[in-house]
Amino acid sequence: MDHKKEILNHMLVVLFNQILSIEEKVLKQGPYKDLTMSELHVIEAIGIGDKHPMSYIAQKLDVTVGTLTIAINTLVRKGYVSRNRGTEDKRVVEIALTDKGHAAFEHHKTFHEEMIGYTMSILDEAESDVLIKTLTKITKYFDEKYAQTKFEKIGDEDEN
Amino acid sequence: MDHKKEILNHMLVVLFNQILSIEEKVLKQGPYKDLTMSELHVIEAIGIGDKHPMSYIAQKLDVTVGTLTIAINTLVRKGYVSRNRGTEDKRVVEIALTDKGHAAFEHHKTFHEEMIGYTMSILDEAESDVLIKTLTKITKYFDEKYAQTKFEKIGDEDEN
DNA sequence: TTAATTACTTTGAACTTCAAAGTATTCTGA
DNA sequence: TCAGAATACTTTGAAGTTCAAAGTAATTAA
The missing domain is CATH 1.20.5 (Single alpha-helices involved in coiled-coils or other helix-helix interfaces)
Known part of the structure; x- marks a missing residue:
């Protein structure tokens, strides 16, 4: 055990x-080697589809909006992201992927899919079912633990 | 599917x-909040037991020795790590954890154990078996893929 | 013994991140 | 209504992380 x-x-x-x-x-x-891992992470958070405000994406990434601003600066410069002031509320900045950003997103998604494909290919039907069920269970469990921020019991004092 | x-x-x-x-x-x-995650990572790589040269630890962490030097500078300053010139070969720098470093290592290990403990506690026998089996398989598979550095083509292989 | 090699440190540059201060816009309450 | 509060974001300054390349000291080889 x-x-x-x-x-x-x-x-x-x-x-x-x-x-x-x-x-x-x-x-x-x-083909997207001009991206850093963290920039790729930002692109993933922006995602395909609707434009979203800075604050939404920052929250998704769990970084400050200031940090995101800097990341978006370079992604705009590199041509992966579009940034536009909202028409309704002019304080808001709407972020979306450009076509190039889309392509990078899809390319990375393909990598993920292939990685998962590898994984699935070495498991039989029953195993992959149990794996999914198990990971779901763990994720949910951590979510609850994590929500209470504390994750306590652990910081009591020295072992050794 | x-x-x-x-x-x-x-x-x-x-x-x-x-x-x-x-x-x-x-x-x-x-109790070790003065450590950053990457410093903790270095502490883990140094580990309990024998002292090791810089190059060994750098390789283990997959960073350059220059990068490690900087990390070790601050860990020595913070009191977690000892750094001594080798007596036999004076070019070599021998790195080891101090008592404080030991304590931090053990503390983190305990966290890991508790996290795993939580995880196991919500899984039944069959689930944990499949999980371990699966992770072992995946790890081994990636190990082979990773060894060839290239990770190319993706998809001309079928194990199992 | 000089030359090459090895083990590490230093330096300069780029990137990541945050907190705090700043700007512009919108909302709210007296 | 309009001044102050709140909101959405950007800018700035500082600390970390990382690398490549240049530098230093010690060892090994020709």
Whole structure:
């Protein structure tokens, strides 16, 4: 039982680093290598479809609006994002992807899909079902834990 | 089938961000809040036990030695890490955790264990088995893909 | 012993992020 | 109505993270 925990922990740590590494490596080899990972992350948050205000996207990314402003500056300069003042409320800035931004989004989405494809291909039907169910359960659980911000019990004091 | 991929992708993305968020939040609430996430990462790479040269740790972290030097500077200043010239080969710098570094390491390890503990506690036997099996498979698969650095073509392989 | 190599540090530049201060616009209450 | 509050965003200054390239000191090789 404790052994299982160790394995799970190890797997998560390793997988985490692997995915981050691969994602970056693939980005820097692909047709959108002028993007950084964090810029790509912003593009993902903007997404296909409707334009959205700065504050909405900043919240989605969990960064301040000031931080997002700077990111959007460079993405506009690089041609991935359009920025326009709202017509109704002129304080608002409406952000959307340009065609080039769209293309980058789709390209990255394809990478994700292929990565998931790999994953699914090594699982049988029953396994993938359980995996989805399990991840859903964990996500929901963390969501609740996370909502209370505290995630307490942990900061009591030194072990060792 | 394609729907399942979408769900799995979404779950993985969400879980990813959740774990990163929680980890950071917990760090900033705990007794080692003077550490940044990346400093904690360095501490993890140094680990308990023997001292190691800079180059070894840099490789483990996949950063340049110059980058590591800067990180170690602040960790030494903060008292988490000891840095000593090698006696045998004086070019070498031997890095190890101080007692305080040890304590921070263990504290973080405890957090990990508790997070895994939470996770296991909401899964039944079959679920945790499949989860471990799946993660192991995925990790191994990525390891091979990753080893060839290229991550090219995507999709001329079928394991299992 | 000079030249090359190795292990690390320093430097300069780019990027990421935040908090706080600043600007423009809209809303609200007396 | 209109002055002050609130909102949406941008700018600024500072701290971190990271790399490549240049620099230093020690070791190894020819």
